[in-house]
Amino acid sequence: IVSLRITRGPVLSSAYGEMVGEDIGYLEISSFSLQTGEEVKYYLEEMANLGATKLIIDVRDNGGGYLSTLNQIASFFLEEEDIVIIEQFRDGNEVVTYSNGEVFENFEEIVMLANEYSASASEVLTAALKDNLDIKVVGVTTYGKGTVQVTSKFDDGSALKYTTAQWLTPKGNQIHGIGIKPSVEMRLHEVFYQPTPTFEEGEPQSFKVDSVSESIIYVQYALDFLGYTVDRYDGYFSEATNQALIQYQKDLQMRTDGIVNAGLISSLSSSIVREWHLNSEIHDVQYQMALELISH
Template sequence: MYIRGRYLILALIAAIVISSGVTALLTSGDGTSALPESTTATPEFQKLMETYSTLQKSFYQEAKSDQLLNGAIEGMIKSLDDPYSTYMAPTEAAQFHENIESSFEGIGAEIRAEEGKIVVVSPIKGSPAEKAGVKPNDRIRSVDGKVLDGMTASEAVVHIRGKKGSKAELIIERPGVQGEINISLIRDTIPLETVYSEMLPEQMGKIQITKVSETTYTEFSKALEDLKAQGMKGLIIDVRQNPGGLLNMTVKMVDELLPEGKMILQVEYRNGERDTYKSNAKSFDLPIVVLIDEGTASAAEILASALKESGGVPLVGTKSFGKGTVQTTKQFEDGSDIKYTIAKWLTPDGNWIHKNGIEPDYKVELPAYASLPAIDPEKELKQEQFSNEVKAAQTMLDALGFHPGRVDGFFDNKTTEAVTAFQKANNIEATGTIQGKTTTKMMELLHEKLKKNDTQLEMAQRVLRKLIP
């Protein structure tokens, strides 16, 4: 979650990065220090300057000034041991702000660095990552053969992003799944729209918020008014797979839903001081239920916890991700940024959900097939093969009513018979192998089945039905 416009920068970094002329940051024209005398006189800065000077003069290859400086900043940020604080070079910084403010091209997944691994917080709705079956907590080990282990999140983004239409080959580790998962997808423009609304049966309104960007409050407010105009009797807010975003937009959305004076959240700084955010708007006078899951993070967790603790709103789904810190960014004249944690946020009751998440009032799992990875349509799966892709395909066939007899990843005669039956039922050439149209149709039908069998949404509707007068 990010606070825009509030820059509490570390004095050490501010003293070093004072202009875009990198060499001039450290030395003047005659080779003496360009930093203030009071700064360079301190032991810490003297050590830094001596290291810089030594490497400039004695390293066996030419040491570029900007490379040394960027490395020093990256090292300081990494020493904080905070996966949400990072240094971003100009290109990375531009991509970061693009993600918050507008559409962009890539696979569409929010990531973070954790213990040397790149971890998916949540895929974005409608993105190639979501369609390909990328899940929260997946570890992306490599992209197009480039190993991501040891990278910061901003470094990994450079390799994960790419032009629309370009292919991305991901190797993923998934908790609870043995072996690696290979996912192939085509990068695309990630949609700007972050709010989707519809009217469900019995005049139940549903608003899904996929992330929180600059446009989200406006989209949310419009969706709310549209549903009210259609005679909405109760509201389901769906923040599953929502990786978070901007604090100010989140506060404005919650402000529309809670009675005046109710606590939305508290932000606590390292000196113990707290900022409190309270609702100023009139109360939303219809019952609400909120859907959460393991991909609900940060700003989305603020919304869920505020409605639960200050509004008595029931939560349905599975435990949320658990990100309870607040970040801001500082941009430098050369276009680079540092994103760093400035505080932790607390729920209205003063709870810190960091690494713990929020427990739902009604715990409901999705069907097992909801967690299946996508299969690359270009890859042929056939008899005598043994792989995770075959196992996923067998599970898909079983869920669709074409029983392969086993779901252990070994492609045997029974699996061939199930594939042939599936192909005949869907007017596809009966080859008995899985590739191309067969793969695509299997995933398409499974997605449709999941939409019709959304057990979490069904429970939310049952809960809301009891709350509607």
């Protein structure tokens, strides 16, 4: 008998793909790490073998990563010598990066999903496909991170980070501070654009009916997202908001006191995450729009 001790290491994945229709593939890229290019290639090959001719690429919440990985992925869709990115330096000189041309010819139509947290390399990929292939982009304007920064370290342990260049789209448009505008603007439920309330020391720790606070705006949108009826979204704790909150507390078998505090906010946030994951096909209107566009 031979005994082996197996230690499971972390499973890292920065891409995911699946078929979402007879000829439609869905590819989610969560970051541009060193292995992402090979992961994307694997999923594209699998979807091609299953007959995919249309593709939804999702870079929402993708904060970027390696430009070498970006170029590898862009080359799966852009012909050789198509421009992927232009790097413009302070002195006016430009370095142009071109596609390697390792194109998956089966994908005849592409729609991209991007949002306000799509930044850096994900913005470059979006712009490269939009400029070269005239694809549709669904979502909201991207973050607008388009600079190349270098960090210099000094002997005393300090460091200086400075900008050496900026990225331009294949058509020469600036990304930094502007972002990539979608072809079809589509927002998710407003609760996802509201800051989650924090109850800092020295601030009110709870709110009840007839009070006013920005924290109540979050509560009102949260209750609405979860299916409860509220009459306003301006931060005034109305009686209708109170009744909706009490019903929520009752449904979760909580104390029905109608009080908003840190515990209540935590509960609402958890409920939102759960509802999203259980019914994302209903709530993800950006994805549904992309699917509608590519299905016609």
